Amino acid sequence: MIIKKFQARTETEAILLAKEELGKDAIVMNIKTVKPKGFYGLFKKPVVEITAAIDDNDSYNSSGEKMLSELQKIQEVAKPAPSVATALNPNILEEREEPKAENAIEKRLNDLQKLLETQLVEKNEKAAGSEEQAEKSVNRKNEACIQLVQDQLVNNEMDEKYVSQIISEVEKGLPREAGVDNVLSSVYQRIILKLGQRKAIEISEEGPKFLFFIGPTGVGKTTTIAKLASDFVLKKKAKVALIASDTYRIAAVEQLKTYANILSIPLQVAYSPEDMGQVKEEFSDMDLVFIDTAGRSHQNQEQKEDLAELLKVIPKEEREIFLVLSATTKYRDLLKITDCYSDIAEYNLIFTKLDETSCIGNIYNLKMHTGAPLSYTTSGQNVPDDIGIIDAQDIAKKLLGGNDY
Ligand SMILES: Nc1nc2c(ncn2[C@@H]2O[C@H](COP(=O)(O)OP(=O)(O)OP(=O)(O)O)[C@@H](O)[C@H]2O)c(=O)[nH]1
Ligand SMILES: [Mg+2]
Structure with missing residues (x-):
């Protein structure tokens, strides 16, 4: 680095x-x-x-x-x-927020550092009895330091294979007598680099962008669309339209209609690829068209094919796909879900319900597993406020800061 x-x-x-x-x-x-x-x-x-x-x-x-x-x-x-x-x-x-006052995460991170240092002093006091043991003590200090950071990441549900990967990369560059701050800052910076460039929705000069929101049932696809559409309509004065393509439930269309009415933006329903083709023409003067799809079981082959057909209607350069995942879903299931959608198309990742879990290791794990760009996180049911562009610094701090501090 x-x-x-x-x-x-x-x-x-x-x-x-x-x-x-x-x-x-x-x-x-x-x-x-x-x-x-x-x-x-x-x-x-x-x-x-x-x-x-x-x-x-x-x-x-x-x-x-x-x-x-x-x-x-x-x-x-x-x-x-x-x-x-x-x-x-x-x-x-341009979208960056103003610096915030010292927040809880930073305090937790500082507390963690203090805690790690105290534990290390105790270990070293026990170990350093004589001159001859000094060399061993330095090595032990390094090892203990790394072990503590490693435990912290695993506690936050980062996959052990990714933790080992980061630690071995960091270890190569550490000085002989690295302190906790050295280890923490190296790991922190490496996590940020690995999380990579984020993907935000941007308006294009070249015509409308068709934004598909796909993913399992009940993860918050429709709510996330409402949050993003509100932001673009109210704050950025963009021309926004909605498409409901949930072919399974009437209530799903009603839910989207409510948001369209509140925002005074057009809504169309597209039940088939043919409908989608027609609606695409109708919305050709829009900036952004948000497409709500039916929640699917990733194990249902028929639903998977339906979705693939729907996506095909919009050429790749005009569309963006967002796979919406709940941060509360089990890691093993998330792996299966992302693999299943990878068969259909390339996507960006949105994580919802961060307010319902304190472990965010899965965000890192899924980024590593899929290689897909991270885009947004949501942390509450309030439309339009509970959404933000993914913040790698915040994720790195939380991963290192743990839950118990
Ligand atoms: N706690 C919490 N709840 C959320 C969040 N986002 C959405 N929800 C709630 O999750 C529930 C399902 O949200 P929907 O937006 O209907 O989910 P969906 O993915 O569109 O669901 P289907 O269309 O049935 O597949 C609702 O009660 C939302 O209020 C979030 O970030 N945090
Ligand atoms: Mg929905």
């Missing part, structure tokens, strides 16, 4: 500099405003400093020590930062 700081007059300029030097896949880890130092600095305007990173798969080589000195301490990266995973896309950055 290469980590570098870039300064410029504006955040966008700093990001462009980072992009130029590190490439388009670089990820912004932190953004802050810096006042120029020294006497002459008094007369200069503050500049924006971003810390960007790129995974070069060759991390911590001979200059590992130097790179590590550039790694910010976990407190620094965990400071109230812009909320979003800040992939290097200026459009996405």
